[in-house]
Amino acid sequence: MRQFGLIGRNISYSFSKSYFAEKFKNENIVDAVYNVFDLKQIDEVEKVFETEGLIGFNVTIPYKQEIIPFLDELSPEAKSIGAVNTVLIKDGKRIGHNTDCYGFHHSLEPLLESHHKKALVLGNGGAAKAVYYILDLLQIKYKIVSRAKLDNYLTYEELDEEVINNHQIIINCSPVGTFPNVENSPSLPYQLINEKHLLYDLIYNPPLTKFLENGKNQGAKIKNGHEMLILQAEKAWDIWNKLD
Known part of the structure; x- marks a missing residue:
């Protein structure tokens, strides 16, 4: 077996x-x-x-x-x-x-529009590193947002109107909002988000996180991590079975 x-x-x-x-x-x-x-x-x-x-x-x-x-x-x-x-x-x-990078790439790319030039990435863990890699590949400039002031990261307190307006993609790579803590969401000024924004959450449980719900209420395009998860799992299966 x-x-x-x-x-x-x-x-x-x-x-x-x-x-x-x-x-x-x-x-x-x-x-x-x-x-x-x-x-x-x-x-x-x-x-x-x-x-x-x-x-x-x-x-x-x-x-x-x-x-x-x-x-x-x-x-x-x-x-x-x-x-x-x-x-x-x-x-x-x-x-x-x-294979996270494969899953993220192929689930994000169909959503991108011409004005999606810059991104905010919330978090700096292992999953976030795959996101950085794909954003570099797609030539999308990004800033990392962290609770602590590190390197050239932004803190959540620095996310003002200018920053939000200039970064049309916001990607949650943090665990904030994962089941069972479904009422939690990253500390963003959600009132500044609009229909030009794309909010992508790597979380898949719940399907509609508070982060995504807040973005949806502002007219933003939203995407959860379920498709990414399936794509990375299938890519892993290919690797194990030498199909790639």
Whole structure:
């Protein structure tokens, strides 16, 4: 039996296990199992690597960067991004890939209009690094927004009318608003958002976060992270099955 799975912390809610179970059923894949490996700390991944028949696994919060020292190689994308969300075991080697960038790219690009020139990225974790990579690829200039004043980041307090007007894409890469804390949202001046803005939330549960709801109420175009999640999962499956 081929073994696949997901590592992370506090991930009993995971989309991935049910998604792959449904995929295996629908596509009559009878030689594969997808498990959740809930790790309290990253060094527990060594036990995961001992799983008999392990072909690969996905990586989620908070281990997308912490997993890297445990790997033998990184794909060009993963190396550039500095974060891994998919691991392939091949010829005894542990190879890190990043399919978040693929999922984000192909779910964002169809939404872009000619005036979408600059972006605000809320957060600076592992998922955000894949977003930076794709924005660079698409030649969209961006500013990172953080609660703390770091490097050349903006703080939420600095998001005034000029900043909001000049950045027509706002991407939430923070966990703020994730189930069960569905009433929370990033501290933005939502009254300054209008129909020219595109709000993209990497969160998929709930489908309509307070961040997206606030943007929708101002006439903005909105998108949640569900399609990105499906695209990155399918890309991971391709990598595990050597289809790319």
